[in-house]
Amino acid sequence: MKVKSSKATRGQLREHNRQLILRSVYLGAATSRAALAQETGLTKPAVSNLVEMLIAEGFLIEEGFGESTDSGGKRPRLLRFMPDARQVIGVWINQQTILGVLTNLDGEVIASHFADLPAIDLIEGDVMGVIIGVINGLIAQTHAPLLCIGVGISGVVDSDGVILHAPRFGWTNYALSDPLSKRYDVPVHIANSSELTALAQYTFGKVGDISKLVTVVISNGVGVGAVLNGTANHLGSEIGHLLVEGKTLQNVLGWQSVRERISENKELDQDISYLKIRFAAEQGDQAALDLNEELASHVARIFAWVIALMRPDHLSLAGAISDLGEAFLNTVIAKTRLLVLPELVERITFSVDDTPNLAAIGAAARSIQMELGLV
């Protein structure tokens, strides 16, 4: 079967080359016009035109001089990327809260903003009101042009950013980007929040130099996100609906469910958090130790599936459960070794990441990627 393809338009080609130049300077691969021509394969006049455009837009500045070449001649003007040329908003919509961050193009968080969602069953209008209220809160703090908005949601999202299933908000086959991009007149990119958590870890160097990262995110929901072969893939989803021994993963691992189980156990503090559970376990509290074991068993199952199917270089545990700390992770790893070929586990590095707001930061990172070809 013949694959239909279409030639790139002149505009698309120009945009591609523009991103190529910007990415080369951003990564430090080339910082002068001559070096950019060599790095990208573009002609010197093409490079010059694109560089002038990027300088006019504020993404690049000229700063200092480089070394002359061996053959002598003028010292080249050096180019520097300006991370504050634009700002980006990343939003994470989870079951209890909408949380947003305002970042520069390096992902540095300038401000964050959150609002709680009502505990009651939501209708679309309720949610949109809060989303807009949070985005407005961040727009009030911008001091550079807004480039784009990224949104992460705890739901099933397709590769075009259409929310296929997010029952908490009553969304099925919903293109959330449409009303938001219309309102704010910037591109809006939507993805699953676990996918974006992995992207944030990968992009901003939290997991070291690896090419295949998988992140298991456990808060109120249970999700898996991945970055494969050094590039962010659309590979992430909620798995909380999967059944294990008659119960969904969300019912055994989601924080609300864990809390409800704890409230039946009068030995544990009713004002409980994962941090308190961890502390109690460290003090030898048997109820906390038993809970740790139970949770670790379930997480180990997920780790085993991930290792068997995806063969990551690095497997990270994130979300609220990360407050259980390194000791919990070590218990999970020990249990994982019993479920999957030991040779597979030996090749993997593991981490637990309690950085707050990762999904929102990842949402910002993905939208920077989509708009500028950076990260």
Place this chain on the structure above:
Amino acid sequence: MRVIGVITNDQNRVFQRSVIAGIRTIAAEANCEIVIDSRADADSRRLQPDDADGFLVIANVAQREFLEAALRQRKPVSFISHHMPDLPFPAVVFNNRQGIMELVRHISVECRRNQIVFVRGISDQYDARQREAAFKDALMRYHVPSSGMIAGEFDPEKAIQSLMNYINEGNRFSAVIASDYMMARALVDVLREMGYDVPGEITVVGFGDGIEAHAAGLTTVAADVQELGERAARQLIHQLHGETIVGVTTLSVRLIVRDTSFAPQKTNFPSKGVKRR
């Protein structure tokens, strides 16, 4: 010209003065006039919802009746260092949790001090409650075995008295975290007058930063109070332009190590620089 009402307990205190300076900067840019209701000033006018187009309320000084009246009259309000979840008014606050976690981490991990006394703020104030809750969590996170809490109420004199009582009761400690930097600065002076070596014997740190902290060589988490005022003013002005804002804007803080604690051998702060891929 739009009028912004600023309601505060005392416009002459260090924190409030800096906040109001930030508000003035942004208000001037937006061509807005400021009127101040400073409760400590006998001749200060008590603002009513009719008196301004919108209001900035510093901490928990405004009465509930005023806020409900402002809500009925659809006057926008932004809280500064305060939040009332049952009212639909947004707020701007410092990331108190981040700051306290950073201070405890610095003391316990980098300075290797594990007998910490925490000097509280005013118990019904948002920032004080958040910082105290964060301190309790930080003790668990960083496995700090020993701690105490004393009253300070954001008043250096009260903090001094509390610490002297704590010492006279025979309590031992190797570090002090004060809920604000003015209390911390006062405690550094008193401890040194009493013959203690700061930081050699006792590490002292505070929350928030200003010229007084810098002059005293105090280790703090920098929370730019003037920036707090600026961002709150921006939030309110955005609402005056008809935009709805809900929730809380949280401003990050960062550790600044000076002379009242040991400089870490390895820098392990939250990094503002990023590794680009």
